[in-house]
Structures are given as structure tokens and as C-alpha cells.
Amino acid sequence: MLNTLRDITQAVAAAHTLELALELLVAQTKAAMDTQCCSIYILEQQELILSATDGLEKSAVGRVKMPLSEGLVGLVAEREEAINLADARKHPRFKLFPEVAEEEYRAFLAAPIIYQKQVLGVIVVQQASARQFNEGEEAFLMTLAAQLAMAISGLKRRADVQGLEQQILFNGTCASTGIAIAHALVLGGEIPLEQPELRAADTVAELLRLRTAIGRSRDALSALAQKFDGEQDEELSSIFSALLSLLDEASLGGEYAREVSLGWRAESAVSRVSLRCIAQFSAMEDAYLKERASDIRELGQRVLRQLIEPGRVTLEPDKPVILVVREADTGLLAEFPRQKLAGLVTELGGVNSHAAILARALDVPAMIGVDQVTQAGLDQKLVVLNASRGQLLVSPTPSVVDEYRNLISAQRALQRRYASELNEPALTLDGHRVHLFLNAGLLSGVASEIADGADGIGLYRTEIPFMLQQRFPSESEQIKVYRQVLQAAANKPVVMRTLDVGGDKPLPYFPIKEENPFLGWRGVRLSLDHPELFLVQLRAMLQAAADGEQLKILLPMVSHLDEIDQALAYLEQAFNELRTDFNAQLKRPPIGVMLEVPALLYQLQEVAARVDFVSVGSNDLTQYLLAVDRNNPRVSSLFDSYHPGVLRALHAAARDCQSHGLAVSVCGELAGEPMGALLLVAMGYRELSMSQGSLAKVNYLLRRVECHELEQLLELVLQMSSGYEVRELVREYLSSRELSSILD
Template sequence: MAPRHGAVEPPAGDKPRNYDQMAGSRRLLRRLIEVAAIPLEPQERLDRVVRMIATDMVAEVCSVYAQRAGDLLELFATEGLAPGAVHRVRMRVGEGLVGSIAATGQVVNTADAQSHPNFRYFPETGEEIYHSFLGVPLLRSGRVTGVLTVQNRAPRHYSDDEVEALEVIGTVLAEMFASGGLADPKVYGYIAGLRRESYRLEGTRLVEGVAIGRAWLHEPQIVINRLIAENVGTELNRLDLAVARFRASMDELVERPDLGPGEHRDVFEALRMFAHDPGWVRRIRETVETGLSAEAAVRRVQEETRLKLGHVADPYIRERLQDLDDLANRLLRQLTGQALHHDPSDLPAETILIARNLSAADLIEYDRSRIKGIVLEEGSRTAHVTIVARALDIPMLGRVDGAMAAADPGDLLAIDGDHGHLFLRPTEDVEQAFLSSIMIRQERRRILETQRSLPSVTLDGVPIGLSLNAAFLIDLAHLDESGADGIGLFRTELTFMNRSRYPDLPAQTDYYRSIMEKAGDLPILFRTLDVGSDKQLPYWRTPAEENPAMGWRAIRMMLDRPIVLREQLRALLRAANGRPLCVMFPMVTEVAEFEAARALVDRELDRLDRDGLPRPERLEVGVMMEVPALFWQLPAILRRVDFVSLGSNDLFQFLYACDRGNPQLSDRYDVLSPGLLSFIHDLVERCRAAGVRLSVCGEMASRPLEAMALIGLGVRHLSVTAADLAPVKAMLRSVAIGPLHDYLMTLLELSDHSLRGRLQAYALDHQIVLPPGVYRP
């Protein structure tokens, strides 16, 4: 006996209850694909489609509604209703039976449409004579793009098999709409499945600036080329093989020996449980049996899951549904053979990079000269990728909900990083406005650049040290022309992250020597390896952690791998070759950690003596103040260090117990809060009393308003991104520190959530030069 899903029809006695219905839907699907291949105008093709569906389902009416801009549903084709109603009848989402389907994504199946509480009569259609009504949503990218309905005069409840058949047909119609085969976008403009009209999405400002470019998805869209099963048995076999490979990959992930115990293993175990869930796979198999290809069946079940995501408030259930969505993507990639990520080397010029989220390592794999802007569906202001984007002067938006689904590859996008707006397919006037803004900014920057050679001195004569943050040799290309006092933070880890293998001692020595030669006589502060958390090295396997931001990273990792730290210190000392050298250890939590790291410096100095190599003319060793615990050990640490550099990003994270990468918390707290500013003021006073230099090298120093607060608190050394050096210098040359300090001292004991508004008003009242957008309420 042939298997149920084979090419041969099973004997009559072995047929499943709905076999004939499934066979009928498969025949209709094949006819739909045949119609799609005929060279017809989109409207004529759609008219044929609704006639075919009506005939096949023995329905007196079949209608297709497409969602247009402004949450409107428009009747696009009908068989049975008044022909004059096509493209004339429109309703809002939520209005009438069709509108309620679009609003909820739920099927409506009723034997008496007029008595349904959501029914609304449209006299243009002539549908008052029809009682039975069945409507299903057209789903794509997790949202409803249209509605497909059938109607009959006789009151009857449509069977489950008929509902299933119409849903399957709707899956194909949604893809046909998206391809432009059923509606001409030149005529009808925006249709939810086509997304051709200009519109705006809201997001969070991560890196200021404006940009125009073409969309490039970090995670490429999964393109399904085969919608219909030529042979159901073959498709089920393809599905089974893909599921087996997919499950094996999940098993391998969970069984990795370096995964370790803990809650994170429970997460992966839960994912594996979903991957082995027979109900999920059975639902996909049943969908294949209706006549869809394996990948189209996975997509249909995925769309149902995505639709549920939008209607579930419970965070736990949403996370589980998100897991199923991610697993569906992995299974689709098994079936289609498509890559998980684009090859970074394929990135075209003038690109706007779109992703759900990015790591710092992801970003630096791309050619930054080709990236004009970045759009993330998640992201936060203090995430490491944001820091890198700011250093590269790339405008970036975060928390742009639905960006990946809304933008097609190659779409023209415009980013307003000052106000948190993303314009998709901007109109010509919007595009010209952005181009004009970009030119004005370039001219303004040119004017600011003329101040580079001017001294960094406030109106009342207080000198402020202004240095640059850097991570690559190219960052030092124009250091001598920048007007900077040197490099106040050189992030050595980004160079390690940008390599395919660990750099040995000669490679590190040559690299650091090149950096020092580029800098000439200007000082450079080298931060030792600060990896871990979201800064992973591709050639090091690090264990998964429940809370990596507060886990095994930075100096903690290096003290556990002293050979790595000693080799980096040895390379720095050899590269200095007698020149001054400044070294800083990140994330020092207690004095004992600094002493252990400093002991390694001393051992390498002794090694220089043994090898007959010169010691640095002047060696300064300091710490990065990031962990609040170190603040309560200041007397001891200040006796041992040559300087302290405040890392505002991690300090803010740890002081407020606020995950820097959590988008839900990105706006919850402010660095200009009385609490953090009081902390910094106390640190300034205690470093001054001990005669230890204090600088600020975090993102706080690169924002002119925040930098204004820092110098008002007494900070006299700032290290900023290259793009922000000129705006910060213009600010400090326009401010008098004495009155600003007195004003700040009156604010530190306030109970305000943030002092941002008060400082903006002060800057405005005292004609302090700040970039556009900073004075926003």
C-alpha cells in the first residue's frame, strides 16, 4: 500500500477523512500557479483567481481585500458582488467582518453574517442576499496584508476542511501580492504586501546625525521560490531531512562541553525541546499535505506564530512564541540553503544596515566606509555596538519596531538620528530635505573644524585636555591635524576582534609600534584587552554566562590568562622602545586585582632589562573606574596608580543595575541624574586631593551637554570620539566654568529624575554652543 503522502492515491478504504478536500486544494493551488505564469495584467490575473476559487469551493461569492496606507482595506477583486464596488469599497481595519479579520488575524466563519455583531452593510456591494460568510487573513511578515472571503446565500457553517483550504490559498495569495503579481504598485501605491509607499517609523536616538542610503539586511530575508508541492511525498521527505539536520544542530549546541551548568543551559534546553516538539512539526506536515511546499508550509505556520506575537501581552508567552519564530527561521534556512547572515564583503556602497541587533564584532566586520547609517529593532545607547558606531561617526537608531519586515533590500531609507525617525522610501521632497541637511551639517562641521587649532580653554581661562578615543590605525591618520592632545583611550580589543586568529608577540609589537609612530610625540593611553560580554574573539571559545556583562571579562579574564596579558604588556613595552608609555587596566574591582596586574608589568620590565632593551622613558599605569566597589577603596588605589580614567558606560550600568544592552531600560535612567553627577563630583574631589589625574573616556565625554556637566563638576581631561571633538571644543570655548560650577552645586541634592532639562536651559540662557537637537525638551 502506498504511503498516505505518496504520489499514488491510496485505496478508497485507506483515504483520510479529508483526503478529497486536500486533493482538491492541491489542484486549485496548481491552477493558481499556472495563472500566475500567464502574461496578464495584475487586475486581470486577480479577477481570474477569485473566479477559480469561487468555482472550486462552490461559493457564490469570492472577494479579495488588500490593506492600503492609513489602515484601510480596499476591495480589489470579487466574483459575485457588484463589479462596480471593486476599488470603491473601503473600510478601516476593525470595521465590519473583513475589518475585524484584519485587526485580529482571526478567521470568521458564520452561517448568518448579518446577525454577527461586527457586521456592517455596504450597499455598493449588493451582499445583503448572502448569509454564509467565511473570511481568512492574508499573512506576511507577521502581519495581515489582506483578507480573502467566500460567501453563499444558503445559511451554512463552512467545514474545518474548507477553512483549512482557504487559509492555504491565502498563503499563496499573500506571496503573489508581495511579488506584484496581483496588484500594480505603480497604480495603487502602498499595499501592505508590497510596501511601496513612503512612510515613517519611530525609534530611539542612539547616535545622532542624518543619512540616506539603500537598505541592507544583516540577516537576509528568506526567499521562498517554491510555493506548491509537485509531489507531496517528496516534500514531506525534504521536511523530515531538514528537521533531522535542524534537531541535530540543536542537540550539538546543547551538548557543547563549554556550555556549563546554569540558567543559560536551561534556555538552550528549552529551545531544543521546542525543536523536538512533535506538535509543531506535525502542524507543518499537515500543512504540506494541503499542497504547499515544505518551505511554504513552514512559512505559513511561522506567520501564524508571528501574528500571535502581536496579540500576547504576557512576556513569558511572547518569549516562547519568539523562540518558535527563530526556530522556524533556522528550519527555513535548512530547507532553502540560505545563509544566516550576509557576507560582509558583499556590502554595497551607501548602505543603511538593518538588523534586529548587532554586536560590536558584527559591525567591525563590515567596511565602515560603505555604511551611512544603522537601524536596529533592539539596541541601547550604551551597548558596545553603539559605542563603536559613535566612534565611526555612523548615525544609528534603535528600537525601530518592525524595521526588518518593513524594508526590502535596496529600498531607499533616510535616517534622522537627531529625532529618532526612519523614513522608508522617502518622497522626493523628503529626500531633498535630507540631502540639504547633510550638506548643511558638512558645512557646519567645516566651520567647526576651523577651531581645531584653537586652544581648549574656557571663557574664564580654564584649560581642558581634549584627547581622542581610537581603535584602529586609520583613526590616527589625521591626529596631528585634529587639534587633539593625544589618544586618551586606545581600545586594543577591537584589533583582536577584527582578526581571524590570535595575534602573536611579533604581530602585536609591530602593530603597537605603528600606532606610536603615527602618534609621534602625542601621548597614547593603551587599554589592555577588554573582551568578554558582547565583545567576543572569534578564535576563543568562552563559556556562556547567565549575566555576561557582570561576568568573566576584561581584567578578570586576563588575570586568569596571565600569559595573554603578559604577552600584550611585553609587546607594548617593546614597541615603546624607550618612549613614554601609558597603560590602563579595565574593570578593576578591587585593589588586589590592580596589584596583580601591576606585578605582571614589573616582571615584564625585568625581562626588558635581561634582554638588554630600553625601559620606557616614562611609564604610567592606571585603572578604569567602572565598578562602583572601587570607589570605596579610593584611598588605597589612589596611592598606587598614576591616573584614573572614568568609564561612564559601564559605571552607569553597574551603579543603576541597568543592563546597557536592554532596550526596555535604555530610557529608564539618565547619566545626567543627580545621583551619577554626585558620584562623579566626589570622585573628582578625592582624585584632586590625592594629586591623581582624572579623565573621562566614556560616551558621556563625547556628548557636548554631558561634557559641559563634567567640566562643571571639575573634570579637566576628556577623551572623545573624533567626530565629537570639534563640537565639544566649541562648547567648552563658549562656557565659563565658575558660574556653571556654582549652578551645578545647587542641583546635586535635587530629587529630579534627570537634570538634563535644567542644563539645556542653562546652556541656552548663557549662549553656550551646542549642536542642533540638544536643546530639545
């Protein structure tokens, strides 16, 4: 039975059109279940349309339509559950359509086809004899419907795009914010990694070809690394340096050569090694390690390109385009002319992939995780990419394009208005000063962003330099990076978070395989288990800061008081070692902990006795309070920072920190959202850290409100029963102050 399910699913997925897929589906399902009739109805604009059948009148396909409120098929879609009847005619919802000629059928079994909570259609099997389909048959049809949902969704999208009967909307995850309007350029990989397995006639000649191709690939990667190194963008330069290292004899380069030595042609050798390694990485559970498979694919395709078509001219379109690819690689983005790259859309990849990091650094709107978008026939079609909202609109009407262009113009005008006040302090109308800090990870642009109005760096993610290396960075390398960050901040305070990996941020060279990584070995837990790494990082931070007063050190993922005590002991050890060994003139920096584990909410008095400040990580705190993995698409809609329970926890944290004399700030995404910033200020938070793009907007907003009004608003907010009600209430408040435009 499993083989039958697999064969049907593969046949449908391989079909080039929706019509062919549905015809194959009904024919093979009818044969597999040994029944007399199989039909499928597709839901279009709240109507179920007979779209394929093997057993009913063929001429009725496309003509028979019914609303969800009619017929047994409508009942299946309406209830979103299977129906199994021995004699369909006896059911009150039975409706006869004479044109389909189904009078002879009595036994009826139907299952809904559901993809991402949306009913796509209904699959039905029928027999003339009045009998109940058994449990095995019912389970088979339900399993088949579930397995086919993704393939049918993709084919249906493609049919909609090609028909252009309506504007088509694709949804994905934002990797880099922004809006772009341009024609799509779909790249499906001109050089497939899957090459024929051919034996070499002359192994020596093949090795020479391979070494030449590797040499050319090495030259291209070196040029890219030097390009970004020359722009003093060490993180991005290190991406290409990492790819270069994979070409070494001790890495993939040597594996390619060994495969040729076994008698394979160079193309076959590169393909075999790459596919083998990709399979190994793809099987890993860690999201970051899965993404490293894309590095292996990118490198393999680079070498294959040099083997198959050396000297290929890089494609340069006439006008800016929105690139649509299955999986973006850093080389593609770096080599593509920046002035011609309007946006990026991918099927695969993650927000921590190298390509996503590069897209953000280049300020290119980017959206990832768009199901089957490369097979949807978008090439050369006009699209609107609203990456900030995770939306891609295909073939929009002229009026919609005009609306988006007006929106872009209006947003630019608003940004100019916000930016005009950025150098003014964030001071409410009734005189309360709020300090706005910057969340940073890459060095790119930090100096200019600090100069543009931030009061300092409220969160420097030290894991980013670790993630962009192929090994743990040395003490001297870390000193160099941290010193550059401190210098870029120009004497303003800098909060450096110690290594926070694990969960959705594993290191490529330090794999962590866990059943539930978000509740596992991450943050300070890992650092304390590896004091040799922790001490190096602490020593590097202390030396970078020297006797200055800029540095503050932040400990992530703290859940127990003894973790704070152990971390403080290691800090004291690092401090004493530097003073003894190097006679270094150092100053002990303030130490803080991230408040993201809910248990710490109830131990703030004890925390205050140990550290100098607390920084609330609203992202993880929300995730743990609601038991929702925000990276899991099945439940991500439940992640809501405005959930009244979350807001009450944040309010209690601010109140308790103040009562215990503990400085407190917020560094999660909530701090950079206009609604979130208002509520946090109402709770008493006076330090908010956010991305650079939010600074001007939040500053502008806070300069136009009064704290006593916000406190009254908060009293009402905390009585709400849902995040939706909270947002509506704050929206009404902003509208009453003629500030609703700040919500975009």
C-alpha cells in the first residue's frame, strides 16, 4: 500500500499541468482501490468544480459546479472531514446532477484535500453496490489526499498564473525588508548538479581538467572575497573565504580529485561528491546545517560551470529584476549587478543563511520559503514583492501597481519626515526621555547607523562572526572585531551578548543535534559547558574595551541563578588573568542577563543582587510563554507578542526591576514596532533596542505622545482578552492622535 501511495503521489507531482495531474490521479486511484469511479472536485471562488473523473460522464468536467452548501461533496469541504456512506441517496444532503450520469452509484467515500489550512478540493470514490468502504480504504484515501495536497497546490498556482484570470498572491517569510516592483527573472540552475555518471578514458587528462576548473573557481571566489574585504566588510568577505576553503585538498577539492582517480570523468566526480555530501547535510535536523548543503551545491555548480562552459558571461538584464530561484547562493547575489537586482524570492533557505545575510547587507528586499514558486511560470511576468509583509503579487493590475508605487513614494516621504528628527532626543510631550539603541550583528554600516541617531548599541550579537567562520575565531580575531564595534559606536555604550548559538543558530563547525533545540543546549548553557571558549570570548571583550566605559556584557538564555554565579566567576578569572599575565589596565564592565526564560520573571530580586542590568528578549520570552516555535510555519500564526499574557509578563518585569533597583531594557522585535514601543514605554521601559530601520519611526512617534496617556491606554490594554483586541485598541489611540500612518 505504501508503494502504491508513493507511485500515485510521484506521478501527480511529475505532471506538467494540473489537468494531466488530476487525470492521472483519478485513474490510478480508481485502479488502486479497485472501485468503479473516482472523481476530483477543485474549489474555486467558493464553488466546487468537477475537474477530473474516471467513471462519470467526461463531458461534465468543468461544467458541474456546486457551492459548499450543496451536495455531499460540498459537505465534505464544509466540514473538512471524510464522509463514508453505504448508500449516498439516503443522506439528506444528496444531490443528483443528471449531466454526470452517476445514477448507478450508491457507495460513497470522499476526503478533503487540505493544504496549509485551506481546502483545495475533494476526492471521491464510488461503487454501484450499496456497501460501506472499510477502514483500510478510508485510511488510504485520506492519506492520499494529505500527500497530494502540496503537489496540487503548486500545480493549481501554476495554472492560475498562466491563466492570469486573477492576481496571484504567494506568501513567504521576510529575510530582508522592503518593497520592489519589477519583472521576475526565474533562474532554475543552468548547470544541473546531477550529471551523468561517465567513466574517464584518460584519468590524467581528467585530473588536469578538474584542477583547471578548481583554479578558475578559486580565482572568482578570491576576487569576491577581496571585493568585500576592500569595502571593510569582513563578515561578507569571510563567506567567500569559507567557500574557498572548501576547494582545498583537505576538503571537497580533494574529494573531487579522489573520485576522478577512481575512474570517473571530472563532471561525474564533482556531481557524485556533491550529491553525496548534500544528502548527508540535508538529513541533519539543525536548520543552519541544512543550509550548509547549499554551500556545497553552490561550489559544485561553480566547478561544473568551469568544466562545461568556461568563460560564461554573467547575465546582466536590461532593467532591474526580481530574482526568483529555488535556493540563492552568495556568489549569485554578489556577482549579480547591484543596480539590476530589485529583489529576491526563493523557495528554500533560512533567515540565517549566507544569502539572507548578504541580501540584508545589500539592502535588497528578500523573501524566502515560497512554495514551488520556481515552477509557477513567473519568468518575465510583472511582480510586486512586499518582502516586509512576506507577499509576492503576480501580474498585478495597473491600478494595483499604481497603488504600490504611490505607497513606495509615500513611505519614502514618511521616512524623510521621520529621519528629519532623528538627531533630536526621544522625549515625550510630558518630558520623559526614552533612549533608543541599535541591534547589530554585522559590522557593515554600524558607524553610520550610530551616527544616524542611536544612543548606542543595545545588542551586539557576537554569534554572527562565529557563524560566518569555518572554525571558532581566535582570541586575537575576536579582539579585532569587538574593537571595531566599540570604535564604530564612537564612545557610546555597547552591550555585547556572549555567544548565543543553538536553537535556530547552530554553528556549521560545531553541530548540535537535539530533539528540541529551543529548549536545549544553547546560550549560556553551552558557554558554561565549554569554559575554554567562554574564557577566550570574555578575555577578548575585556581587552577590546581596555579601560574604557563603553562595554557592557550580556548573558543569554539564563534560567538558573547558579548560571549567573558561574559566569561571574569566569569573568573574574578572565579579568585576573589579563591583569596578571599582561599587566593590562582594565575596568570591570557592567554585567547583565537576558530575560527570556519565564522562570527568571519570578527571581528578579535575586538577579538584582548579582548583576547590573536586565535586557528583555521579547522574541524568546513570547515563544516560551506561548509554547510556540515562531520558525514553525504550522504554528507561527499563534506567535503573538501582543497576547495579553505576554504583555502582563512584560509589565510585571518592568515593575519588579524598578522595585529592586535593576536597570532594564528591551532588545526584542517588539521594541522596534510602533505599537510595541508605545506599550513598553507605558510599562516604564526607558531603554529600547531595535534595528536601524525602526529608529527614526519610533523616535518620531515617542516625541508626539504623553506618558500619562499611554499609562491610561495600558490599563485598558491589560484587560483585553486577545492580541487582536489589543492591536485594535492601540490603533484607535493612534488614529485619535492622527498618527495612524506610522503603522504603514
